[in-house]
């Protein structure tokens with residue numbers, strides 16, 4: 178029997194999660210029945226809609242689905258499900274069209290746009306400057322703006338009106354206008370929003386072809402299992418709906434190392450996951466790696482959502498970079514002891530005491546990490562002439578010689594005791610891999626790349642032979658929260674011409690994103706290649722309440738208010754595990770957990786080994802927030818007493834350059850914590866607010 182296929186529109190999944198379970202089941206049954214009924218399209222009901230291709234399908238007495246039924250062909254798409262009246266009202270004024278630039282399908286509320294144009298024509302003051310006065314009609318047409326939207330665009334004078342019509346305008350064209358309004362050039366919009374498709378003429382009437390060209394919005398599901406899977410994990414929409422730029426970045430063949438960059442929540446991790454699966458499904462041995470174990474665990478879980486085939490999965494190793502290094506040493510039967518940070522500090526202290534060094538243990542440890550290890554300096558001459566970019570204190574030759582002797586003594590001690598730090602394990606592994614002809618991996622995919630120290634990069638570089646599709650790097654230097662500044666070029670990793678920048682944020686509301694980005698405006702941040710990094714054009718399609726910020730008189734008062742806020746969220750139906758509470762210091766986060774627990778709320782404090790169970794609010798340090806996301810986030814302790822954390826910032830008098838870098842890192846940490854929120858964000862403090870909130 179000929180099967181009629183029913184595509185599923187992305188927006189429909191949002192409707193789906195709001196439906197009661199019993200209705201959800203009926204939706205699934207209706208779709209399956211539809212697909213297995215001969216000439217099913219003929220059974221759809223005509224409705225009173227502007228666009229005759231919109232028809233209705235009966236779910237039960239109360240609910241209806243709105244289906245796009247093309248004039249020819251049997252490719253149908255389910256667009257919405259709602260109660261009878263709501264569904265019909267939605268369909269009444271909608272019209273479908275094919276975007277002239279991308280060939281993608283688009284839906285608009287035609288009447289509301291006409292009304293907006295009429296109101297603007299009547300009410301516009303003669304002095305108001307048109308928002309798109311600087312862009313010609315032909316450029317707008319090239320970007321896919323059609324006649325109705327052009328008339329609208331010519332009347333708009335402020336971006337807020339544009340944003341209020343987000344759900345009304347055809348999505349692709351809305352994105353173009355928003356990109357232009359946020360300062361992107363026509364070329365940037367062409368490359369980053371339209372998706373650098375080849376210009377061609379699309380048949381505006383061929384809806385079926387347009388549907389198949391729109392995989393980021395419409396999923397064509399193969400068979401009932403895939404359908405049920407899609408519905409059972411509706412929040413994992415990224416598995417099927419990729420932005421054209423995400424798809425291109427993930428599936429392309431590259432002649433060498435490539436990178437994907439973009440602000441928070443733009444889907445870099447999603448691209449890294451799709452990339453790893455793509456390379457493994459072609460038979461390659463893939464390393465999917467990141468810095469922290471929390472993130473590696475979350476990558477592993479997501480990968481299992483994306484891929485079921487055990488054979489493909491077996492070709493992807495998900496490990497932290499440090500785990501990779503240890504495995505390399507183990508494979509060579511090398512056993513080493515690990516020196517913790519506190520023990521390392523003690524060892525430096527002993528060196529300082531023995532040598533009566535004028536340089537303190539913090540300075541020496543940093544000099545060792547940032548210069549000696551980063552540049553792989555192995556003898557005195559190399560250290561005497563090493564470039565010390567990023568280190569503020571100038572050193573003369575005699576001072577350098579003294580420092581080198583202290584560092585040599587420290588390294589000698591490590592060797593004598595067979596002790597290693599995480600970094601020296603990586604350095605040793607890099608050496609072993611460099612010397613070996615056969616490499617453990619065909620492809621290395623790195624997520625959260627901004628936090629890797631140069632020794633970790635050297636090891637990753639050595640883990641894969643140089644060549645096509647060797648390294649794929651996802652990261653955002655605005656989210657750098659550890660002390661690892663690195664320029665990929667200096668490590669021989671060149672990504673020029675193989676870089677994709679993502680700008681659509683899928684996680685956070687526009688309100689939370691704008692509020693958080695303001696915190697970084699004015700900061701000079703470089704990307705991984707050393708060019709200035711920018712959040713320009715970074716935007717969200719979703720709207721919600723403004724973030725709430727407030728100060729309390731005391732620590733206890735702040736925690737009491739936190740308890741109230743969390744209780745309100747829970748009462749509003751947010752699940753406990755969808756709430757994250759973050760503080761700069763672990764003790765404050767633990768105190769928050771204790772306060773919530775005393776109030777009878779289910780809570781768990783996350784640490785290295787505790788990943789958080791279901792049914793519990795999660796408290797954690799800001800560092801642990803990285804890479805995670807929550808519906809609601811409360812950032813606490815954002816006062817001048819705790820943020821920047823005094824002990825984490827080098828005094829200005831000691832080293833001005835490091836002082837500035839430390840402050841920037843603390844600011845980025847707050848930025849990371851705030852951008853984990855999907856819907857709601859509160860930021861609180863006791864005493865004076867942090868200077869970062871000014």
Ligand SMILES: Nc1ncnc2c1ncn2[C@@H]1O[C@H](COP(=O)(O)OP(=O)(O)OP(=O)(O)O)[C@@H](O)[C@H]1O
Nearest residue numbers: 415418419420441442443444445446447683684804
């Ligand atoms: N094409 C997409 N469609 C729907 N949701 C998406 C898409 N791409 C990403 N997402 C969702 O957006 C959120 C953020 O994605 P992801 O974690 O990959 O972003 P990121 O750029 O790595 O973020 P960060 O840098 O802040 O950690 C996730 O919930 C993800 O499922």
